[in-house]
Amino acid sequence: MIEYLPRSKQHSELYLTQFGIEECIPSHFFGPAIRDHYLLHYILDGEGTFEVGGFSYRLRKGQWFLICPQVITYYQADVVNPWSYCWFGFDGALAETLLKQAGLTMTRPILNFEGDHLIYQYLQLMNESSGCHKARETRLTGLLCLMLSELIEFGPVTPPEQKESRAEIYVEKVKDFIEMNYAQKITIEHIANFIGLNRSYLCSLFKQQVNTSIQDYLVRYRINKACEMMGNAELSIGDISRSVGYNDSLLFSKIFKKVKGFSPKHYRTETHAQSQADYW
Incomplete structure (x- = not known):
């Protein structure tokens, strides 16, 4: 058969x-x-x-x-x-x-x-x-x-191909938590409680491994996600702001400009103009 x-x-x-x-x-x-x-x-x-x-x-x-x-x-x-x-x-x-x-x-x-x-x-x-x-x-x-x-x-128990250090495991947990929850009102305290580590210790460990703070990593992750959404013309700046965890659009615009050097509106206009130029 x-x-x-x-x-x-x-x-x-x-x-x-x-x-x-x-x-x-x-x-x-x-x-x-x-x-x-x-x-x-x-x-x-x-x-x-x-x-x-x-x-x-x-x-x-x-x-x-x-x-x-x-x-x-x-x-x-x-x-x-x-x-x-x-x-x-x-x-x-x-x-x-x-x-x-x-x-x-x-x-x-x-x-x-x-x-x-x-x-x-x-x-x-x-x-x-x-x-x-x-x-x-x-x-x-x-x-x-x-x-x-x-x-x-x-089946047989298969050991991991590469053994990660405890610090690397905690860092990956932080990144995973941010990836899954960046649209929510999360704080460093929320992340530390989820992982089960002291807040100060976790922040110090993350800084040593990634060379940036958890707060900066969270902010940049949110802003990069916002940039990905800019190409969707159906989303207003306010929609994008709320979608990445900022209910205050003015605060979002301020943080966006600090990270990217442009306001969200200017970034969207420039990105659209560049995509049009690339198309033609």
């Missing part, structure tokens, strides 16, 4: 391209060849060999093997105890990240997973989704996400 799917126009971050199941005859093989998407095989029974990157892996029931896009691979069923497997082809901007979280990469393409019942369940649900007339793409993407979440949850 195999089903090929059209490229998803709705789910560019992650989408299924095909899925299937096969009981191979002895010595059945594929390759050497490349694929243009990710392909995960799960061995339901039997044995076989998978070759990639100069390495040969002897595989058996209960193991996954990953084929990455544009990588030459070869795989062959055992001559005595040939494998049967199912497979899931997929792609999208999130595919590599999710696979890494499951401990699967081009250099680590094998994963042990004792969960035949779960895999059969996802295969059945994917097959049954053919009855959906309007939401099949969404349902298939959801099932793919659920299946990958099982691999991530029960």
Whole structure:
């Protein structure tokens, strides 16, 4: 059983391209060849060999093997105890990240997973989704996400590729908080309470790492966001001001001019004139 799917126009971050199941005859093989998407095989029974990157892996029931896009691979069923497997082809901007979280990469393409019942369940649900007339793409993407979440949850614990210092972690938390909440009336006290550090200590730590204060970083982040909004003619200066956390338009204009050297109105006029010149 195999089903090929059209490229998803709705789910560019992650989408299924095909899925299937096969009981191979002895010595059945594929390759050497490349694929243009990710392909995960799960061995339901039997044995076989998978070759990639100069390495040969002897595989058996209960193991996954990953084929990455544009990588030459070869795989062959055992001559005595040939494998049967199912497979899931997929792609999208999130595919590599999710696979890494499951401990699967081009250099680590094998994963042990004792969960035949779960895999059969996802295969059945994917097959049954053919009855959906309007939401099949969404349902298939959801099932793919659920299946990958099982691999991530029960796969090996993968250490971070680069260990961050505690100071770097706190700095990233500050930046993330500002990115998510810059439109609100946030203060340094709010940020410190959220992270769980003393205000003075956090400010000192941030200054050492970033070479600017948290307050200056927040102000510049807001003003840069405001600049991005200037190209939207439907937004007034007041709309933009409120959208980046300043209910007082006069205060916003004063801060904007201090940071950018122009008033918001002048900046918008100059930016529009420049874009028109670039167009022509």
